[in-house]
Structures are given as C-alpha cells and as structure tokens.
Amino acid sequence: MTEPLDSLLTNSGLEPSADLVLKIAIPRPLRRSFDYLPPPGVDLSALQMGLRVEVPFGSRKTVGYLLGVGQSEVADKALLKPALSLLDREPLLFSDDCAILLWASRYYHYPIGEVFATAFPVLLRQGGSAEPACVRLLGLTAAGRAAAPPTRAPRQAMLLQVLQESALGMATAELNALGWDWQNPARALIDKGWAIYQDGEAEAIKPGVAVTASPHQLNPAQQSAVDAVLDSLDGYRAFLLEGVTGSGKTEVYLRLAEQVLARGAQVMILLPEINLTPQLEGRFRARLATSLVVFHSGLAEPERCRAWLALRNGTASILLGTRSAVFTPMSRPGLIILDEEHDASFKQQDHFRFSARDVAVMRARRLRIPILMGSATPSLESLGNVQSGRYVRLALPERTGVAAPPVFRVIDIRKQRLNEGLSDALLAQIGAAMARGEQALLFINRRGFAPTLICHACGWVAECQRCDARLVIHAAERCLRCHHCGHEEPVLRDCPKCRTADLRPLGLGTERVEQALAKQFPKARLLRMDRDSTRRKGSLEDMLDKINAGEVDILLGTQMLAKGHHFPNVTLVGILDVDGGLFSLDFRAGERTAQLIVQVAGRAGREERPGLVLLQTRQPEHPLLRKLIREGYPAFAEAALQERRAAELPPYSYQALCRAEANDEQTPALFLTRLAELAAGQTEVLALGPVPAPMPRQAGRWRSQLLLQSAERKPLHDLVEILIRHMPQIPETKRVRWSMDIDPVDLF
DNA sequence: AGCACGCCGACT
DNA sequence: GTCGGCGTGCTC
Secondary structure (H helix, E strand, C coil): CCCHHHHHHHHCCCCCCCCEEEEEECCCCCCCCEEEECCCCCCHHHCCCCCEEEEEECCEEEEEEEEEEEECCCCCHHHCCECCEECCCCCCCCHHHHHHHHHHHHHCCCCHHHHHHHHCCHHHHCCCCCCCCCCEEEEECHHHHHCCCCCCCHHHHHHHHHHHHCCCCEEHHHHHCCCCCCHHHHHHHHHCCCEEEEECCHHHCCCCCEECCCCCCCCHHHHHHHHHHHHCCCCCEEEEEEECCCCCHHHHHHHHHHHHHHCCCEEEEECCCHHHHHHHHHHHHHHEECCEEEECCCCCHHHHHHHHHHHHHCCCCEEEECHHHHHCCCCCEEEEEEECCCCHHHECCCCCCCEHHHHHHHHHHHHCCEEEEEECCCCHHHHHHHHCCCEEEEEECCCCCCCCCCEEEEEECCCCCCECCECHHHHHHHHHHHHCCCEEEEECCCCCCECEEEECCCCCECECCCCCCECEEECCCCEEECCCCCCEEECCCCCCCCCCCCEEEECCCHHHHHHHHHHHCCCCCEEEECCCCCCCCCHHHHHHHHHHCCCCCEEEECHHHHCCCCCCCEEEEEECCCHHHHCCCCCCHHHHHHHHHHHHHCCCCCCCCCCEEEEEECCCCCHHHHHHHHHCHHHHHHHHHHHHHHHCCCCCCEEEEEEEEECCCHHHHHHHHHHHHHHHCCCCEEEEEEEEEEEEEECCEEEEEEEEEECCHHHHHHHHHHHHHHHHHCHHHHHCEEEEEECCCCCC
16 A cells, blocks of 8 residues: 555645556555546646545446555556546545544554545445535524424424424425425415525525523533533543433533534534434534534435535534444534443444544544543443543532432342242332332343243254344244344244144243233333334334323333433333343453443433332342442442453453354354464464354354454554455455454454 | 456256 | 356456
8 A cells, every 4th residue: 555645745746747646545345546647637736635536447437535646656557547537626534534544444454445435425425516516405594493383383383393403404305205285384484584595505504603501500520521621622632421320411511512612613422323313412402503413324315415514514513423423524623522432333343343432532633622432331441541541531420400329129030930030029119110100111131022932842942044043932923033134934833843832932032021011010001112113213202202201101121221211200120131141251241231230220210219220130149240239330340340451351452353254164264264373473462263153153154253362452453464465365265254353342 | 345257057 | 059157356
C-alpha cells in the first residue's frame, strides 16, 4: 500500500506532471490501491484525499476513493486506465475523517476501500449526488416547530407531527407515500405560518438553537460531571460516566449538548440499537429545538443520506445514531456521547469488525474534542482504561428523586420443587405485587417454548440437520426451529428412533413460562416480549405503551427487557436462571451476566416504591454473584478485573481471533494450522488453537478458530499483518472463508 | 467481492 | 453437437 497522506503532502504545490496518477481505494476485499490516470483537465494539486472518483474496474465501473496523488509503481504506464470522473467538487470526508479510516483499516486489518465505503451512506457509495436534491420540501417554520397540534383538525395534527419528526422537511414524494391526503392540511399549516415549501435547499429550514429551560436542578454529582466535561471542551479527553439506572445520565447529556450547541458546535450521540433512539430522540427534541437528525438501519436510504449530509454540511447540529453513524463527518465537531458503553452491539460482528466505541474514542482524539461514555455497568475494558488513566471516571452514585435502590434476594432453587421453573417464593411475590396493583417483570434468557424436545423412552433429542444445535420448540407456531440457521420443521409426534409416542419438552423458554403463569394467575394480564412477539414493526412501541398505561400485570421476556426502557410501575423483578451465564467457556460470560442482572434489576422501583429483585440460582455461593448482590457492580467489577489480571486476559492482554469456515470439516483446521505454524516462530504472541468453534457446524458449514493473544498490541498486530500477507501462499486459503476479528467480544 | 475464462456432463 | 456446472485468476 502506498502512503497516501505523505504522497498528498509531498505532491501538493508541485507542477502538474504527466507522471502523476490517482491512487484509488476500491471497495473490494483487495488489500492495495489502484493507480488511475487523472481525468482530462483536472488540476491535480487541488485534489484531496477522500474524494469520490468514478473509475473503470475490471469489466464494469465503480466508485473509488482518492487516497492520494503520486508516482505510479506500475512499470508499463500503458496499462493504466483514466478515471472517468470526479464525483464531488470537494471531498465529503474531512481530512481527520480520512485519517480515522486509514487508522481503522490498519488497526482492524480490513481492506481500505471497504473501510471507506462503510463511512458513506449507500446512496453515496453508489455514486449518488451529494448536492441537495432539487425537490420541493415541505418543512416547518420555527413557529410550526413549537406549535401544539390543533385539537380540532386531526389531519393537520397528524401532518404537523410527521413534519416535527423530520428535521429537514419532507419531499412531496415522501409525503405521498404516507397514503393519505396531506395536501389540504399542508395548505392549512402554511396559512397558519407553521410550514413552508422550499425548493431543494433543505438548509433554509433552520430553526436555530432554542433551549427549553431545564425542568429541574442538577444534583451535585450531575453538576460536577457536566463541569468536568465542559472544562475540557477545547481538547480531547475520554470520560466514563458511571451512573446507576435512574441516576440521571440523560440529563447530563442534555446539559452538555446545550452548552456545545451554544458554542455553535455539533454533538454526535451513539446508542447501541434502534429501539433506544425514539426515547432519547423525544427528550432531545423536547429540550433542544435545534436540527437533530437520526441515523440508523431502520431508516429509508434517502433519509439516511440526508441526515449524513446534514451533519457533514453543518445544517444539523445533533446526530443520534447507531454503530454505523460513528464515521459520519462533522463540519463543527464539538462532543461525542456514547450511551450504554458496555453494550456488545457497538462491535460489528461481520465484515468490517470495528468497535464503534473504540473508533469513537480515536475520532474524538483526532478531532480534539471530548467523548463521554455512559453506563450503569461499564465494561471491564473501560474500567481498565480508567485504572490506567486513559479515561477519566465520573460517577453518579445516587438515583435522582426519591427512588430507593432495589433490594436483592437470592433464591436457592437446588432442593426446591419448581413449577415450570418458578419457585414458590417467586410466585408468592408475583401474587403480592398484583394484589398491590403493581407490575411484575420476569426475565428468562431464552425464547420459544422449550429449548429441547426429548424422547422419554430412549433419550433421543431433536437436533438441527445443518448445525450442532438442538431445535427449539415454538408452541405458538407449532414448529421446531433452529436459532442458528433459521431451519424450521413441524413438531414430531413419535420418536424417529424408537417410535414411542412420548416426546416431551425439556427446559424453559418464554412461551412456556407464559403458559405456566397464565395457569397460576388466570386473571393476570400477561405480556410476553421477545424477538418472536415483537417481530412485527411497531409492536414493540405498542407493548411499551400498554405497559406504561398499566394494562399489564406481569411482563416477561428476554434480553430486550433489560435495555433502557422505563417501567415505572414495576416493583418486582424475577430472574429465572442466572446459572447458564456463570459457567461458560467465554471468559466474558461472568461480566455479561452481571451486567444483565444489574440492567434488569434497574427496571424495578423507579418511582417512590422500592423494588425487589428475586434471583433464582443453583449457585448461591458463587463468589462473583455474591459480590455483585452484596456489594454492587463496582465491587464485582473490581474483583473480576483482578481475576482478569491474574489470568492475563483482556484488558490486561490483547486478542485477535482468526475464524475460518468451509464446506468440509478438515480444511478450516488445516488452514489455521498453517497460520499457527507461522505464529510459532515468535515468543511475544500466544497462538491458541486451532480449535473447533463452540458450534463446529453451522448452517452446513464447518467452523474453526485460532486465538492470538499478547501482552502488547504491537507484536500482536505485526503478527496479524504477517499472517494475512502469507495467506496467498497457503493453498487452503482458497477453500476457506476467513475473517480476522481484532479485540473480539464473542469468542465464537 | 464480481466477473471472465476455461474445461467436462445432460439436453435439443 | 450446445447450455451450463463452478474451479481459478484478475481487477490500475
């Protein structure tokens, strides 16, 4: 690979020379750049890195990214093709953004062209114009933005609401897509002075920064957190905001955003998943009447593109986005906020396996702005960074208002008779909560009816044909389903091995517990929340509304209950089985279980009523579990960090995981063995494996992996570089699909 | 990753 | 005699 930054610098100001070529990154898995002759009549000295260039590539054309201008290393200049056209007058990425992409490509060992491509929204990747489209946009005026929906004109109210949700106005085509008559209400809104038509220039609709007075005073801890960040707005610093659920992290974010906006700068806010955006979006919009855009995968492509460009061009001041938004260029960067910092969703799990959290930190450093990462249950990595002085810890120790912390009680279920996984003590507390008119929440980390279908006569178990996994019984859809490849088949009546008609469900899933609860509490209004029951778009929102309207007595579900949603009437939380998470091959299992327990527990007792958390376990004396229950998450984390240090595991060492898969069983292991042999030559990096993946066969393919670990980053990265460079010489490379995962969060 | 080129089985 | 299977090799 060439040195793009250097070549740009050395060649700027040079006389245009016939020898100079464009170094272009092509969005293909190719670990080098390609040289092109400049298109005719282009002033090379004015070209900057990041520029989108249309080039012929193979038999077709593609959008590439300019890395630099320089001397070509291709011997025969006649082989060079001219670039077709420059797609932008100036790069859409600023030089700091390009620097981050170059860093990310090196750090994650991922092809530069693909890294550049991921920074852009799909429309721009495909060569779409970045000029504001010349369309008619209906947008709100400042008055319209502040207006309350008219009660006597429901159509106008609807349109007003739709427009208030779209920061930059809506094109007529999008309005037509709503499927109802918007033209008449639009006329009415325009007559009221609330809305206007604009041609193209979405930027004309800029409400400016108006701040609604803060509803209440900050407590001292919040105030000092805000002050700490405000004190370093002029440079880079990474802050870890550790605050229990309900301690008012969002209020800290809001105050900081206010201040940054007041200085005329922009704020990027990153969240782990789409589900959490509407909630935070509502709070930001209510308080800061400024142009806020959202960016996540649930958005239509034109809207995403517009949001991206709005931040790029400075017409938006706040971006609220998920992982993929971390590369969005900012014209006036001021602050990055990253909420739920511990969440594994920030790590991309396929293709370009970057950590949005770590990229965000690097970006803040490069941009010389602060970054604030918040969590009630910080990752051990981030706590390690606090220990080493890389991050500054800010703590919000108390809940705001009168809410008391929840009380934990461990239920030892070893010698108990359980009713479909529910202990008598838990059932009694559910009944009591209902009698008081309060809500109960049950957490079961497995969806479906039961995870296993077993023959009572011969012990045969229903397994997936394509994976090393058991089929999960889904009672509602009357099917067996593989949660790893999606395979589905009807529930059998007779055992295929011994022909006995005595197949029984084994183990617990959300559906089964729901059924048991319905039998126990016939009058209770139950609501089940898992991936199956929220599949339909919008159903999650409907469910949350029902819960908060008090139309639910018992709420049960999986992980998704743990994430961010407020359930003010829940006073009882039951966690059915935490044992699964405590004993696992993955060294991070304990950390994740602890985070899950604390996050689920945080749903309880948010108002004046204190919460009770019942934890069913067969391991009541597990030391880390006891530490967590008795002394809280910080003490748990400290103990867990000591264990990590003793075992030389992250964050006290660094890892890279090479995965390989193929259609046959041997090739992946053979391929990884070749890599392990290459690694054996040096002492600083430990090569563990190859070992079969925890699920060796998935979707009909065989998977194996090689873990590389080192006390220092440098030798690890040098080795990874060497391994990738040698791969073309390994014959098995052609027959496997491989990936390199730097700082893996899941060891499978 | 695409996509072309290239050498061996079931169809008009 | 052809259409098409996916193995291998290249893309400035």
